[in-house]
Amino acid sequence: MGNISLQDKVLILLSWALVLRCSAAQREYFPQLRNLTWDQARTQCQACFTELVTLTPQNIQLLSQNLTSDYWVGLRKNFYCTSNHSMAWSRWANGDPLIFQNWYPGSPLFKSTQKEYCCSCSCNNPAMTTPGKTSFTTLSNFTTSYVTNTTDMSSFTNFTNQTATDFSSLWNSTTPTAATPRMPVEAECVRSPMLSPYVSKTDVNYIEDSCVAMLRFGAWIEKNCSELLPFICYEDRFLGQAIVTNSTFENARLSWLPGPGNISHYRIEVKVDKNLTEFQTGNLSHDLVNLTAGTGYSVQVFPVKCGRDLHPQKVTFFTKPHKVENLSVTNVTETSVFLRWNKPAGNLHHYLIKVQGGEQIRSDTESKEVDSLIPGNLYTFTVHSVVSDKWSEGYNIIEYTKPGKVLELRVSNNTQNSVLLSWRPPEGKYTGFLVNAAYGNNMNVAGLPLVVNQTEWTVTGLPIGTEITLRVIALTNGTVRGKEETVVDYTAPGPVSGLVLVPTSNSLTAKWNSSGGNSFTVELYLNDQKVDKRNSTSPEWQPKPPTNASAISSNKNQITFQWKPPENITTTANYSLRISSQFWGDNRSATTNNTSYTFGNLKSGTRYHFEVQTVADREPSEPAQVSHCTDAEKREISLSMLCSSTEPLLCDKNTTREEVFNQLNARFNKLLGDNVFWELKKQKAGD
Structure with missing residues (x-):
């Protein structure tokens, strides 16, 4: 290869820079079907595009795919001249150096x-x-x-x-x-x-000032520049960018970059959902009005050049959403607050709830329970409407969570007229405690309820020997109450006086006077030996119990019980009855003056526990008890078992069917016992 001159080296470097620039510019090509001279074609390209096309090995292949005739291109023999001499075929119409040639054989012609x-x-x-x-x-x-x-x-x-x-x-x-x-x-x-x-001697086909046309298959030939041919223009794709500023609920400011060349005006397309609105302007900005709050818009701005839309400058944006309405708190617990609000006018994507402390919670509906809060704490909740990255103005509401329940409430130092209450404070925050007490029909003791700051309080002014219900409630902000904690205890009783014994042939009735108290313990001694001890709520020994309680009949849903009255009773007695099922948690009560009773609507195959007590002067005796089962309504259930274990190789142990059966039987016995009818049978091998 021969030596390359400095001028050629510079041209090569410039050519490579041009190739890189053109590839990055996304050049587009526009064949024009009008037949014009080369000069007219170039003028038309400069007016409505950029210039007559500059050919490269790459775009020749692209352009020649759809050509049906010869087309002017941007190359002329003597286009650019210097003061010294003319350099034929040296540059393209746009100034790019000629670094590539694709002449048809025999072209170009020179003076010979x-x-x-x-x-x-x-x-x-x-x-x-x-x-x-x-x-x-x-x-x-x-x-x-x-x-x-x-x-x-x-x-x-x-x-x-x-x-x-x-x-x-x-x-x-x-x-x-x-x-x-x-x-x-x-x-x-x-x-x-x-x-x-x-x-x-000059060749008769020689053209002194020739222009280049490209044949439909890509090769180049010379033609007289005054011939009329279609031509190919090019234009670098316009890559401007529109922007939106000052976006509000209903308005926005749209701006864009100027298009290249002789732009007559700009056509604006505003699209929302399937609705399209168009505007025209000669300015580089436009005010969009009458928009819908919280709505996404897609905007395209087309520069119009020679009646042709250039590639649009695009932007998408959202208008600002409106503030939510009527925010309220509908429920409060110790660790949660339930918020509710109304949807604002316009559109939105979702809601964002900001909780004091930095936590943000998303909601897709107009309500939300905010949980994992601290009991008794004051919170500020702010609800925003959100669309894309735009937030509405926040709606604030302040609310306390309820304080927790006090812990370990207990009574001590019982006297005839006072008790000492003590407790541990709840978890979370609180500002005080509400103390209250009640007994009998007196729902409030004098001086109570009372708000205190310490974790103990002596309740005074109570009656002697009386059952007292004491309550303590944690407070926050002085008014927000937590759940109450309750304890029941007694004041110390007064002494017993006026004890009187009324004997019969086989019984002894004790009567006494009480200076205070509503429950008593009666002990019976014989020869200094305690033979009986009973509790009574009245100053009289309780009546004798009935005897020989038994079930005399039953079916699937009822049982009839029978008993004998107490010995030596001379009048018709009243009886208090109770039946219960431990398995079903069923408890029922009844009263009668007969010595038998039928309980219906029971569950089949269930063991029921029955108690009967004699009631005299509203005082019950000790109960007579018996248990009985309703008839079972049997159903068979087949069980299949497959060993699975998280411990490796645990299922590889050789466990016999008998061992599995015994383990299963023990399991059912633990769960069901004899409270309901059940029976576990082994299936014979092969069945």
Whole structure:
């Protein structure tokens, strides 16, 4: 490869930079079907696009796919000139250097020289010769060799033009003279056919100022620039960007960059859902009005050039959503607050609840329970409407969570008129405690309820020997109450007086007076030995119990019980009855003055526990008890078992069917016992 001049090196570097720039610019091509001269075509491209097309190996393949005729392209023989000489085919119409050629064979045509031969006579005398000069034949060969081997078209064109000018005088004279140079020869003139003088003759197809057209398959040819042909324009894709500022609930400011070239106006398309609105303006901004709050809009701004839309500048945006309405608290617990609000006008995506402390909670509906809060704490809740990255103005509400329940409430230091209450404070926050007490029909003790700050309090002014219900409630903010904690205890009783014994043949009735108290313990001694101990709520010994309680009949849903009255009873007694099922948690009560009773609507196959007590003067006796089962309504259930375990190889133990059955039987017995009817049977092998 020959040496590259500095000028060529610069052109190569510029060409590579141009290729990189064009590839990044996303160039687009626009074939035009109007037939114009090359100059008219270029003017049209400059007005409505950028310029006549600059060809590359890549875009030739693209453009030639759809061409049906010859098209003007942006290359002309003598387009750019310097002060010294013209460099033909050196640059494209847009100024890019020519770094690629795709000429059709035989193109381009250059000014050529032709050699003419004829028979002529010459003198026989030797001509004058000049030492160091070569013969015409040698010069002719040199000229031909130069033309054949040259690779620089501009040099080639300049050389041939210069040759035709500098050597024309050599061929126009037939008689050598001293003043006119003659063709040098090496021998004397003889009569023989001789080479005619070297005459410059232009090819009839040569075009002095030619322009390039591209054939439909991509090759280049020269044509007269005044011919009428369709042409191909190009334009770098416009990549502007629209922006939206000052977006509010119903308005927004739209701005964009100016389009390239002669832009007549801008066409604006505003789309929301399936609705499209269009505007036109000659400005670079436009105010969008009458928008819907919290709504997404897609906007395209098309620069219009020669009635053609360029690629749009696009932007999407959302209007600001409205503030929620009527925020309220509908329920409060120790660790949660339930919020509710109304949807604002316009649109939105969701709601965002900001909780004091930085936590943010999303809600897709108009209500939300905010949990995991601290009991008794004051919180500020702020609800925002949200669409995309836009938040509405916040709606605030302040609420306390309820304080927790006090812990370990207990009674001590019982006296006849007072008790000492003590407790541990609840978890979370509180500001005080509400203490209250009640007994009998007196729901409030004098001086209570009372708010205290300490964790103990002596309740005074209570009656002697009385059951007292004491309550403590934690408070926050002085008014927000937590759940109450309750304890039941007694004040100390007063002494018993006026004990009277009324004997019969087989019983002993004790009566006494009480100075305070509503429950008593009665102990019976015989020969200084305690033979009986009973509790009573009245100053009289309780009646004797019935005896021989039994179930006399039953079916699937009822049982009839029977008992005997107490011994030596002289009148009809009243009885208090109770039946219960531990398994079902069923408890029922009844009263009767008969000695039998039927309980119905029972569950089949269930064991029921029955108690009967004698009631005298509203005091019950000790109960007589018996248990009985309703008839079972049997159903069979088949069980299949498959061993699975999280412990490796645990299921590989050799466990027999008998062991599995025994374990299963023990399990059912633990769960069901004899409270309901059940029976576990082994299935025979092969069944």
